[in-house]
Amino acid sequence: MKVELCKVVRGCRLGVWTGFGQQHSLELPGCLLYTRCATVPHLTQDTLHTLSCLPTVTQVTLDSLAEHHEVLEEFQEGVRKFAGLHDTAVFCSLHDPATTCPTGHVTNKTVSVWGSGGRIEMTVAKFMAMQALIQPDCYQSMADGDTWQTNTSRKRVRKAVDRTLAHLDECLLLHHKTAQLKNTAVFGVVEGGDILEERVRSARETAKRPVDGFVLDGFQSPAMEQELRGQLITAVTAELPLEKPRLLQGVGRPDQVIACVEAGVDLFEGFFPFQVTERGSALCFQYSVTPDPEDAGSPPPTVLEINGERPAVEHPKENEDGNPETITQFEMNLKDIRYREDFRPLVEGCDCYCCGNHSRAYVHHLLVTNELLAGVLLMLHNTAHYLGFFRALREAIKREQLQELKTAVTTVDLRGRK
Structure with missing residues (x-):
């Protein structure tokens, strides 16, 4: 898996993400296809495919699948086959980007996801067991993303970065021991709230690990000014290797997308059309x-x-x-x-x-x-x-x-x- 760049213009990266899934590729900058419980909201597979040039990567979220682990465990062939996602690669993220998760439910050993039945607490072992059931082509490692709100204390942000790096190390250890994830890529998560020093530290340390790509988390707060968001993302991407993809979570508005592309982002989540649809x-x-x-x-x-x-x-x-x-x-x-x-x-x-x-x-x-x-x-x-x-x-x-x-x-x- 790598990014093949054909042009870089004032920070904007134009290229192709290749070598993932069943030899899929995705033009960059690009977005993932948004789903809930592995299905695009409001659309069947037939109606979805009336659209041309659909993304070759579909996003599924752990919070929508965790409560169905017994079904996936019995099926044993992964969410792609279960949901009929045959012509696409699958990326598994932790949370649904179209909803806001309650804060204050993170510990040194666990994070929480929220399904229709309420809160589900995840240890690293449980998280990796779910990835083995989902069998995605790539997934983000477990992370403490509870510092996305502005004005979070420096001490809390530092703890979030430390926890996220510790979770990544544990995920990588279990990943290499899991047969179902033999051909699956891992994306490390960059945290750090709105504190520049912690963002840079998180990026540098994550880049030292054997990850295949990077998830930039915690930029979704509507209170974060675009200028600050751009400065933080620019500082983060400067620490990341050129050949690995950078996925930004929680940002979907077109003006913000353009600004983040200028800061070096490759990939975005495709939830914005769903939010607009829900508003009528x-x-x-x-x-x-x-x-x-x-x-x-x-x-x-x-x-x-x-x-x-x-x-x-x-x-x-x-x-x-x-x-x-x-x-x-x-x-x-x-x-x-x-x-x-x-x-x-x-x-x-x-x-x-x-x-x-x-x-x-x-x-x-x-x-x-x-x-x-x-x-x-x-x-x-x-x-x-x-x-x-x-x-x-x-x-x-x-x-x-x-x-x-x-x-x-x-x-x-x-x-x-x-």
Whole structure:
């Protein structure tokens, strides 16, 4: 397993991640396919595969699978075959990135995951036994990620880094003794909260271990400023080997993705379309840039016209977990009554099944009448739009037009004004 870089532009890494799973490869920067209990929310395998260019790596989460360990133990052939994920590699992470885990349930010997039945405490032995049942192509090691909130004390952050390194050493020891994980890659986890020195220490020490890639955890707090996030990630990636992939957890907004790619990140979790779908919204941000004049003979990137319209967005309010509840500037709230008689597609020029066959008014109707089809259509569109954004991101790096892409994505008028 390695990253083959073809271009590095001001920190942005363009290349291919190869040598994992059944000889799969994934273009970088890229995202994983988000699932819950090994299934993409709202979609069957048939509806999912109406989308083209799906990621070749699917993310499953330990918190959604741990309570089903008896089923996997009886099946004995891993989650890929059990869930019908035959044409994809499987990456197993500890927590679901679309939900916020309660804090304060970590000890020197255990971490906790949260399933539908409540808290499940994991020792390293239990964690590795679950990996043997899941049989992923790669997984993140057990880690103390309980310091993602800003202003966590330096002492607590230092303890989290020490615990994470100790967990990694134990995981690696058991990994090499587990026959089911013979061809499975291990990703070490970099912790450190918002303290630069601890982030660097965690990165350096993790890089000394025989890991195949790196997970950058603890950057998901909405209270963390993007400038600080970028500084911390830049410092971390400077300590990591060039040939190994870097996966960032908990960050999905397009503007934040671009900033983190500039800081040296390769991979992201694909949970953002699901969050947008759950809000009854459709992604509608612009991500096309003007093609190079020398390429005038080739087809231009898909242009997604929004007809100059953007829904009004309130100032984000926070729930008890500290996560914004209101929609972002990158989506339209289709529950809004303004769409009741809007018979245009969700996004002009989008080639997903929803935009090709249904209107905003129809999806609005499905939402207000609580029809399950609303989630199916929105998830199809939002996933297609998000994957299109990553294709545009790679193309912008290739053409050295990242600033133009950033401008297209971020300089939007929320109420249709210039």
